[in-house]
Amino acid sequence: MSPMIAPRVTPPTPAVPAPRSAVLILVGILLVALNLRAAITSLGALLDEVTTGLHLSGTVAGVITTLPALAFAAFGAFTPWLARRFSPARILVGAMGLLAVGQLLRAVSGSPWTFVLTSAIALAGIAIANVLLPVLVKEHFPHRSGLMTGVYSMTLILGTTTASAASVPIAHAFGDWRAGLGVWALLAAVAVLPWLGPALRRKPRSTGGTTPVTARVRPARTRLGWAMAIYFGAQSLSGYATMGWLAKMFRDAAFTPTDAGLLLAGVTAVGVPFALLMPTLAGKLRDLRPLVLLMSAAMIASYLGLALAPHAGALAWVALLAFGQAAFPLALAMIGMRARTGEGVVALSAFAQSTGYLIAALGPLLVGVLHELTGGWQLPLGFLIAAAVVQAFAGLAAARPRYLEDEAGLVNDVQPRVTGVDVRTGRAAATGS
Structure with missing residues (x-):
């Protein structure tokens, strides 16, 4: 038989x-x-x-x-x-x-x-x-x-x-x-x-005459899932901390409340073209690691500047921070680029964002606690620099060209597309491209 x-x-x-x-x-x-x-x-x-x-x-x-x-x-x-x-x-x-x-x-x-x-x-x-x-x-x-x-x-x-x-x-x-x-x-x-x-x-919706059945994807069981979650969380932590405390940092650096608010708004305004450019650029590049490193380096340089010369170089620190926070649209683009199937994108998006936002919730809180303990901004900015370093390492791991379904064991490394479930084993069946 x-x-x-x-x-x-x-x-x-x-x-x-x-x-x-x-x-x-x-x-x-x-x-x-x-x-x-x-x-x-x-x-x-x-x-x-x-x-x-x-x-x-x-x-x-x-x-x-x-x-x-x-x-x-x-x-x-x-x-x-x-x-x-x-x-x-x-x-x-x-x-x-x-x-x-x-x-x-x-x-x-x-x-x-x-x-x-x-x-x-x-x-x-x-x-x-x-x-x-x-x-x-x-x-x-x-x-x-x-x-x-x-x-x-x-x-x-x-x-x-x-x-x-x-x-x-x-x-x-x-x-x-x-x-x-x-x-x-x-x-x-x-x-x-x-x-x-x-x-x-x-x-x-038509699926070409067949109805594919996809296996359940669990990002929490993959290195890629955790790399994306930590990258998303670290960059969101910086974003939430900036929204919550940057204006206060500038006010403490002898800017008027109005000017401090304008500098905070400048981070958003300068970031608009980067938000449009970054995912488009990511879609054209085979290796995303240089982008990850550039944005993390920009954030670290901005935080160092805020710690050492917050008033004299304020416009430069705002511009660097705006570029660094383009990690957010890059992270969104990477979610779509790191999964082969619709269910994979949903699963990776949910895991990266839910875990990431949980990490991000700590940002404003810890910055506030450190500022209250020390009365200054050097230690809080040191914490944000450390977060940017973690972001860089997680981003390098997430930027490697691979797919969530492959790491989850749903498709062989040489087969590029998950197409369904093997009826004998329950594992994903696949076809070549």
């Missing part, structure tokens, strides 16, 4: 949409990206007013400031479970719906802990969308994933800056901080619209 041969499963053709569909998908992605930080920076801009209006204690205010990173870690981890059960369009409709409802409810809440709960609802929507966007870019724009990652990263920064700059004037115009927070629920509601049509369709 001849042995059973596992059937080959034809790999799905990348979902390259028709021109009109591509435009709608791109608009949908960009609208979601606009919302990914607005709920956070609008609250940061109005935190004093919210604290006074709701009579927040120091403990509750501390919980609110660390809530985004913790929520991203907790809720982002559930996204692969959702992705196995629902289409990306339905997930995004739900995520933006949570964001809109959460922002609206917190704007009308009357108690501190109701405010925290409704903020968590809004952040859950952001966490899910955070994980899903790299997957959508890889699925719908497989040949332009670097460019599209850069575009949505730049849009994310635009939304971050806009919410930070506009929330206070809106609150003053309406005479209430609640308006400055609640208005962003409208932006989240608008982001639902492009995804309603795809979410309501019941017909499954």
Whole structure:
């Protein structure tokens, strides 16, 4: 009797949409990206007013400031479970719906802990969308994933800056901080619209006549998964610490509050072109290690400058830090580049971001504790330099050209694409390219 041969499963053709569909998908992605930080920076801009209006204690205010990173870690981890059960369009409709409802409810809440709960609802929507966007870019724009990652990263920064700059004037115009927070629920509601049509369709997407069955991918069991998580976490730690403390560093260096705020805004403004360029450049390079080293070196140089000459070289340190923080869009691009399958991208995105944001939550806290203990900024900046060194080593490991499914044992090293599950062994069957 001849042995059973596992059937080959034809790999799905990348979902390259028709021109009109591509435009709608791109608009949908960009609208979601606009919302990914607005709920956070609008609250940061109005935190004093919210604290006074709701009579927040120091403990509750501390919980609110660390809530985004913790929520991203907790809720982002559930996204692969959702992705196995629902289409990306339905997930995004739900995520933006949570964001809109959460922002609206917190704007009308009357108690501190109701405010925290409704903020968590809004952040859950952001966490899910955070994980899903790299997957959508890889699925719908497989040949332009670097460019599209850069575009949505730049849009994310635009939304971050806009919410930070506009929330206070809106609150003053309406005479209430609640308006400055609640208005962003409208932006989240608008982001639902492009995804309603795809979410309501019941017909499954064509996969070339076959339905591939992919094995479960577990990044936590791979070196690549941990390298990506630590790289994402270390660069996010720097970003959160910068948002929380850089203006204070400049104020302590004899800048006026206005100038210190402008210098902080300069990090975001200078970073916009880098956010667009970095993923595009990453998509064209075979070896990403030079980029990883350049950005880590820029961050280290910026922190050294802030420690030694914070006033004299302020513009140079801002520019270097802006370049260094382009590690964020690079990390997003690498997530899509380090997995072969849609499920692999979802799993790697969820693990890297959920674990990474948990690491990042420590940044502002430890910088604040070290500053309080020493009364200066040398030790906190030394901590950030150490984090940048860890980022460099993790980034070098993540930048090696390999794939998550290969390390997970789902495909042979010489076979480039996971296409299904071997019915005899439960391992992934594969075909050559």
